[in-house]
Amino acid sequence: xxxxxxxxNNILQRILPRVQKPARYTGGEYNQILKDWNNTKLHVCxxxxxxxxxxxxxxxxxxxxxxxxxxxxxxxxRAFSPxxxxxxxxxxxxxxxxxxxxxxxxxxxxxxxxxxxxESLYTNxxxxxxxxxxxxxxxxxxxxxxxxxxxxxxxxNPEPMHSFIDAFVIGEGEEVIQEIxxxxxxxxxxxxxFENIPPSISKSKRNELLKHLAKLDGVYxxxxxxxxxxxxxxxxxxxxxxxxxxxxxRKRIVGKLPPPPTRLIxxxxxxxxxxxxxxxxxxxxxxxxFCQAGMITRPVRERGVDEIIQSIQQSIKNTGYEEVGxxxxxxxxxTNILDLIHSFNQHFSLDTLSVSLPSLRIDSLSVxxxxxxxxxxxxxxxxxxxxxxxxxxRIINKPVTTDQVLETAxxxxxxxxxxxxxxxxxxxxxxxxxxxxxIVDLSKMVIRIxxxxxxxxxxxxxxxxxxxxxxxxxxxxxxxxxxxxxxxxLSMLKDQLRGKGIKLTWNPPDATFLEAWLSRxxxxxxxxxxxxxxxxxxxxxxxxxxxxxxxxxxxxxxxIEPDFYTHRQRAMDEAFPWDHISIGVRxxxxxxxxxxxxxxxTRQDCRDHCFACGILPKYNSLRKQNPGNAWKCxxxxxxEKSNQHDAIAN
Amino acid sequence: MMRLRIDFQKTSPIRFIGHxxxxxxxxRTFRRAGIPLAYTQGFKHHPRINIASALPLxxxxxxxxxxxxxxQILPIKNVLEALxxxxxxxxxxxxxxxxxxxxxxxxxxxxxxxxxVTFLEKIPNLETIVEELQNRATIEIERRGKRIDIKPxxxxxxxxxxxxxxxxxxxxxxxxxQDQNARPDEVIQAIDYDPLDALxxxxxxxxxxxxxxxx
Numbered sequence: 102x103x104x105x106x107x108x109x110n111n112i113l114q115r116i117l118p119r120v121q122k123p124a125r126y127t128g129g130e131y132n133q134i135l136k137d138w139n140n141t142k143l144h145v146c147x148x149x150x151x152x153x154x155x156x157x158x159x160x161x162x163x164x165x166x167x168x169x170x171x172x173x174x175x176x177x178x179r180a181f182s183p184x185x186x187x188x189x190x191x192x193x194x195x196x197x198x199x200x201x202x203x204x205x206x207x208x209x210x211x212x213x214x215x216x217x218x219x220e221s222l223y224t225n226x227x228x229x230x231x232x233x234x235x236x237x238x239x240x241x242x243x244x245x246x247x248x249x250x251x252x253x254x255x256x257x258n259p260e261p262m263h264s265f266i267d268a269f270v271i272g273e274g275e276e277v278i279q280e281i282x283x284x285x286x287x288x289x290x291x292x293x294x295f296e297n298i299p300p301s302i303s304k305s306k307r308n309e310l311l312k313h314l315a316k317l318d319g320v321y322x323x324x325x326x327x328x329x330x331x332x333x334x335x336x337x338x339x340x341x342x343x344x345x346x347x348x349x350x351r352k353r354i355v356g357k358l359p360p361p362p363t364r365l366i367x368x369x370x371x372x373x374x375x376x377x378x379x380x381x382x383x384x385x386x387x388x389x390x391f392c393q394a395g396m397i398t399r400p401v402r403e404r405g406v407d408e409i410i411q412s413i414q415q416s417i418k419n420t421g422y423e424e425v426g427x428x429x430x431x432x433x434x435x436t437n438i439l440d441l442i443h444s445f446n447q448h449f450s451l452d453t454l455s456v457s458l459p460s461l462r463i464d465s466l467s468v469x470x471x472x473x474x475x476x477x478x479x480x481x482x483x484x485x486x487x488x489x490x491x492x493x494x495r496i497i498n499k500p501v502t503t504d505q506v507l508e509t510a511x512x513x514x515x516x517x518x519x520x521x522x523x524x525x526x527x528x529x530x531x532x533x534x535x536x537x538x539x540i541v542d543l544s545k546m547v548i549r550i551x552x553x554x555x556x557x558x559x560x561x562x563x564x565x566x567x568x569x570x571x572x573x574x575x576x577x578x579x580x581x582x583x584x585x586x587x588x589x590x591l592s593m594l595k596d597q598l599r600g601k602g603i604k605l606t607w608n609p610p611d612a613t614f615l616e617a618w619l620s621r622x623x624x625x626x627x628x629x630x631x632x633x634x635x636x637x638x639x640x641x642x643x644x645x646x647x648x649x650x651x652x653x654x655x656x657x658x659x660x661i662e663p664d665f666y667t668h669r670q671r672a673m674d675e676a677f678p679w680d681h682i683s684i685g686v687r688x689x690x691x692x693x694x695x696x697x698x699x700x701x702x703t704r705q706d707c708r709d710h711c712f713a714c715g716i717l718p719k720y721n722s723l724r725k726q727n728p729g730n731a732w733k734c735x736x737x738x739x740x741e742k743s744n745q746h747d748a749i750a751n
Numbered sequence: 752m753m754r755l756r757i758d759f760q761k762t763s764p765i766r767f768i769g770h771x772x773x774x775x776x777x778x779r780t781f782r783r784a785g786i787p788l789a790y791t792q793g794f795k796h797h798p799r800i801n802i803a804s805a806l807p808l809x810x811x812x813x814x815x816x817x818x819x820x821x822x823q824i825l826p827i828k829n830v831l832e833a834l835x836x837x838x839x840x841x842x843x844x845x846x847x848x849x850x851x852x853x854x855x856x857x858x859x860x861x862x863x864x865x866x867x868v869t870f871l872e873k874i875p876n877l878e879t880i881v882e883e884l885q886n887r888a889t890i891e892i893e894r895r896g897k898r899i900d901i902k903p904x905x906x907x908x909x910x911x912x913x914x915x916x917x918x919x920x921x922x923x924x925x926x927x928x929q930d931q932n933a934r935p936d937e938v939i940q941a942i943d944y945d946p947l948d949a950l951x952x953x954x955x956x957x958x959x960x961x962x963x964x965x966x
Contacts, residue, residue, distance in 0.1 A: 115871065118809050118947045123767035131779075131839040367779060369768045369839075421779030421837070452796060453782075 106204035109196060113204070116190040124370045125153035126187060128179070128201030131367040132419065134166070135202045136176035142289070143175035143282055144210040146200045146247075149182075150217070150225035151642060156181040157366070158374035160428070161216050161253065165274055167362035175282055178202040178210075182225045182640075183232070191232055198232040207233035208247065212285060214278075215251040215266070220619035221612070221642035223262055224634040226251070230265070237631065239267050239324060243303040244295045248285065248310065257352070257397050258572040258679040261619055261626035263323035268314045270321075271682055272352030272397075273383075275359050277319045284313045315346045319353030321682070322346065328624045328678070334665065336623050336678045351683040354720060356727040358383060358402050363415040367422070376424035376457070377416040381409055381441070385430035386708045386733055389487070390498045390698050391526065393571035394430055396691070397684045400716045400724075401434075401708070401733035406441045410448055417454065426457045433462035433470070434708075436733070442473050451475040459483070463501050468512040481520030481562065482513045488529055489539035495701045496531055498575075498694075503543065510547045514554040521547055521561050527590045528568035528582035528613075530698065537590045540565070541597040548602050562604045565594060567613040571620055572679045573686070575694035581617050581667040584610050611649040615641055617667045618652075623678035626666075629655045687715035708733050752789060753821040754852050755830065758845040761812045765841030770805035776839060777817070783837035786830055789820040803857035803956055804864065804927050807934060812953035818850060818857055860959040861927050863906055866935040868921040869914055869950040877919050880942050881908055892937045901941075904933035927956065 117123035138144065147165055149156030156162065162179070169177035178200035183191060191198065197206035207213055207229075215226050227237055230249070236242050239249065251262065252270035259269040270277055288310045292298065298306055315322040325343035330336055341348060361379055368375065384401035385394070413425055429435060445456065456474050461467035463484050471482065486506050488494045494501055513521055525540050544563050551559025567587055570576045582590070587610045598605040619626065632655035633648075640646035656663050671677075673692060680688065690713070694704060704712060711717070717724060717734055724732060761773070768776065778798050781788050788798035799820035806812055821830075831847050838844065874880065884890065890902040904926035911920035925933045936946035955963050 115948075117767055123808070124765075124769075124772070127764070127767055129764045129840050131783075367839075369765065369776060370772050371775075418783065418785075421782035423778070423782065452790070 104197060104206050104209070106199070109199050109204045109206065112194050112196055116187070116194065116196075119190060120186040121184065122154075122370060125181070126183065126201070127369075128204075130369055131421075132364050133202055133366050134170045134176070136170070138176070138203055138205065141174065141176045143172075143212070143286055144205070145169050145175060145177045145212045145214060145282070146180050146207055146210045147177055148180045148207075148213055148215045148226075148229060150215060150222045150229050151182050151640070152184055153181040153368070154370065154372050157368045157372040158378070159216055159218065160378045160380065161218070161274065163362050163365055163378070165214065165216075165278055166366075167364065168275060168278060168359075169282070172279075172282065174286060176202075178205070180207055180229070182229060185640075188228075188232065197234045198229060208235050210247045211289065212281075213247045213249050215249070215253075217251050217253040217255045217262070219253075219642065220255045220261075220616050221647075222255070223619060223630050224638045224641055226262070227265060227631065227634045228639045238264050240264075242267070242307070243300070244292070244298055244307055245303075250281065254394065254397065255620065257393070257682055257684065258620060258622070259321055259323065259682065260328075260624045260678045261622040261630060263624055264627035264631070266323070267311060268320050268322045270353070271319050271350050272684075273354050275355050277317060277353045280317050281314065281320065284317065285310065288313060312343065312345065315343065319351065321350040326681070336676050338676055339678070339681045349681050349683045351719065352397065352685060354400070354685075354723065355402075356720075356723040357731055358404050360408070361404070361412050363412050364419045365416060365422075367420045374426060375422075376426050377413065377420060377422045378426050378428055379409060379412060379416070380404070380428045381432070382429035382435050384733070386434065386706050387431055388498050388694070388704050388707060390496075390575040390694060391487070391529065391568055391571070392430075393574050396573050396575075396686055398430065399684070399686060399714065400720070402731055403436060403733065405731075406437050406444050409441060410444050413445075414448065423453065424455045424457065426459070429460065431460050431462065432458045433460075433464070433467055434706075436730070438470065442470055446473065460485075463505055463509050465509060465512045468509065468516055472516055481522050481560075482518045483522040483524065484509060484513075485524035486543070487524065487526050488532075488536065489525060489543040490536050492701065493529055493532060493536045493539075495703050496698050497526075497529055498698065498703050500703045506543065507546060507550060510550050511554075514551045514559060519551070519555055519558045519560055521551065522564060523547065523561060524564045524566075526566050526568045527594075528587065530568075530570075530576060530579045532582075534590070534593065537593050540594060544598055544603065551602070557601065560602050560604070562606070563594075563598055565591070565605065565607040567608055567610065569613060569617045569620060572677065573682075573684045573691070575691045575698060577677065577691065578671040578673065578675070578695055580670050581613070583668060584614070587613070609644060609647075611647060612642075612644065614663070614667060615647065615649070615652060618663050621666045625659065625661055628659050629661060631655075632658050683719070685714075685716045685719045690714045711735050752852060753824045754850045754854070755819055755821065755827070755847055756850045757817050757819065757847050759815050759817065760843040760845060761806060761810075761815055762841045762843060763811055765839065766809055766811045769808040770802070773806075774800060774802065776842070777819075780834065780837045780839065780842070781819070784830075784833040786825070786833055787822050789822045801857055803861050806953060807936070807951070810951045810953060814845065814953070814955045816857055816956055857958075858929055861929075861956060862959060863957045864925055864927045865954040865957065866923045866925065867911060867952045867954055868923060868935055868939060869952070870919045870921075870944065870948070871950065872944075872948045874919055874942075874944060877921075878910060881910060881921070884908060884938075884942060890938070890941045892941055894937070901933035901937055904931055905938060908938070922954075924957075 147162050149159050149162055166177045169175050180200050199206050230237050235246055249267045251266045252274050256269045311322045314320050325346035327340045327342045329338050382403045384398045386401050487499050544561050548561045570579045633652045636651035638648045638651040790796040801818045803816040827847055889900040891898050891900055907924035909922045911922050923935050935951050939946045957963050
């Protein structure tokens with residue numbers, strides 16, 4: 102058996118010269134934490150199921166790494182998907198997948214925590230379990246196997262992965278991870294030594310752990326639930342079958358954002374976001390109806406300017422990074438954005454520290470912000486109108502006027518930028534071909550403005566993705582475009598958005614459909630995922646790796662019609678497979694918002710006016726513990742008043 | 752302005768880091784250490800760091816040489832101490848010394864490199880093979896699609912004692928000047944041995960006037 106860290110390392114030294122970018126697999130980076138294995142009680146491995154180069158830019162993973170390693174009784178290490186070349190070598194040498202820090206095989210850990218921010222990582226997660234030589238299905242695992250947990254945005258519909266994950270963590274992990282470790286620790290002490298447990302009760306001992314976990318707020322243990330379907334194959338309900346398993350699992354949030362990690366691991370090789378990630382705000386009040394992140398990360402909580410500046414200073418000292426990303430879903434909405442930029446410029450020299458400020462609103466203030474940050478003009482300026490007609494933007498609740506787009510473009514080109522990136526989506530509900538044509542027209546108007554200012558140097562890069570009706574959004578009742586519709590729309594764009602100064606990029610329809618099936622699926626999808634993986638599907642997020650025919654075959658084997666998930670308009674009263682997951686926002690509110698959208702009615706930013714989405718009553722006590730300005734919801738109001746608000750909103 | 756020359760080791764934990772990545776690692780190490788590197792002028796600012804010779808990915812080294820420039824004059828002792836606290840594992844500083852600002856660039860005075868090659872698979876008759884190689888008129892290898900003769904760049908080759916794992920080892924002294932150079936893995940390929948089954952370690956760099964880094 103090649104199972105000890107020493108043996109694993111010896112074999113690695115022979116196989117790493119044979120793979121691309123071997124430094125992905127060595128660990129040892131600056132600020133890596135390597136604890137004494139034998140003197141630490143709890144061993145956790147955090148896993149991002151794609152390659153190192155992507156995974157090392159995942160902020161959630163870094164936050165949990167930092168928090169777990171602060172505990173004296175626990176250690177956290179990391180693992181990522183090996184690229185195809187290393188996978189071949191691992192399989193050839195029967196070498197189990199290992200963690201970067203200590204080179205212990207994953208199967209030696211107590212807990213494996215997968216971060217699943219998007220659905221196209223699912224087959225990679227299965228592949229990692231397989232490479233780790235751990236049974237894929239939860240019910241095949243016994244005491245000697247690690248507990249497999251998962252969290253991240255895609256797990257707000259956990260059902261497609263319910264067979265493989267022992268426990269899902271719904272929502273923000275900072276506090277609940279501590280509770281999970283505490284529960285695990287108590288159970289482990291009670292149960293040790295594992296070797297003395299007879300195999301006949303090994304699974305029931307493991308079940309005890311899951312029962313304890315199911316009692317934690319925000320933890321979902323799928324095996325304690327039974328699903329039911331209607332005669333027409335639609336989902337009926339999920340029934341708790343274990344005493345103590347809650348009917349609904351409410352997402353966890355933190356009342357106040359904890360201090361950001363500043364002792365970040367500095368990768369030896371370049372990663373996608375090779376910089377200090379600093380979350381200035383969590384949540385978004387804009388309410389764009391297609392945006393799952395905007396719905397599931399409510400309420401908005403901000404960090405103070407001083408905390409941000411001090412954290413950046415500390416991070417530079419600890420890492421030596423030359424760039425910082427100020428992260429949020431909508432930078433312009435950060436309350437003290439001008440103060441922040443002013444303070445930033447006072448404390449840092451832009452010659453030695455560059456900054457990125459993503460997700461800016463379409464207005465002239467954004468241009469001023471970018472200018473005062475001396476942002477690199479060669480990178481271009483990004484605007485995301487998402488739709489090209491005012492009608493469509495009212496439907497999706499991104500009520501920007503076309504004049505605003507054009508005025509902002511004017512300000513951008515006249516202030517020295519030569520490239521504007523415009524992001525649109527096709528396939529929105531009620532979209533017509535006129536709305537798609539408008540994408541062409543608007544892009545051409547923008548390039549004309551550019552030419553007026555800087556002639557032929559002006560460039561417009563148009564990025565087009567396809568709308569997916571994501572769970573927990575107001576659009577969850579609606580359908581995806583069919584492939585035929587998408588192709589017609591894409592060819593309109595491809596035919597017209599070409600020539601000097603214009604570049605068009607788009608998402609391939611197969612990527613859209615895969616994401617849609619996986620995000621909207623129910624428990625029946627689990628076998629499809631398993632089959633697809635067996636048929637060779639992995640790296641589904643990679644356009645050059647995605648294997649759609651494996652997926653189609655997997656659907657056929659399971660006699661499931663994929664269109665059932667994506668091309669079927671839902672009845673207003675249909676139960677969804679994710680209804681047991683509560684994001685704090687009421688389903689009725691989402692439905693109302695959907696109905697508003699169909700009549701072109703917009704909903705203003707809820708910082709200005711509470712529409713009673715449900716967050717405040719659901720997290721009432723948390724809000725009371727954190728009064729003042731950190732939350733951007735108005736202060737808690739009495740039930741009576743809240744009902745009045747409901748009446749107004751209705 | 753101050754110019755300093757650093758002699759460092761690149762050891763096994765970071766042997767899989769390539770030249771460009773190493774450059775960025777140094778840049779971040781200096782920033783962590785709070786040592787203000789001078790920056791080049793121009794559209795994109797780069798710190799002034801100059802590494803004598805790119806060490807191929809997978810190689811370790813006892814003596815790599817790099818010059819760097821500071822905007823201010825600092826005591827060398829302080830620079831060394833600050834660097835020591837900020838180095839990633841696997842990078843070891845042997846020595847730092849001041850260099851005249853007008854001194855020629857490292858690349859322009861580099862002559863050759865001495866390497867130790869460790870064979871992880873047994874080679875029967877290694878002695879004969881080495882002898883044969885020495886007597887060959889040309890050693891043709893392929894580099895970026897072109898056939899070239901590296902025999903003129905092979906200054907010296909000899910057997911070394913076995914290592915602690917009883918692996919055979921070779922000593923190579925190869926030309927490293929800018930236009931005329933050879934890599935040890937190219938020499939190994941010429942004897943039909945897969946370089947992926949060997950460990951390469953640079954013992955030292957040799958500069959004009961016979962200065963060796965280990966002296």
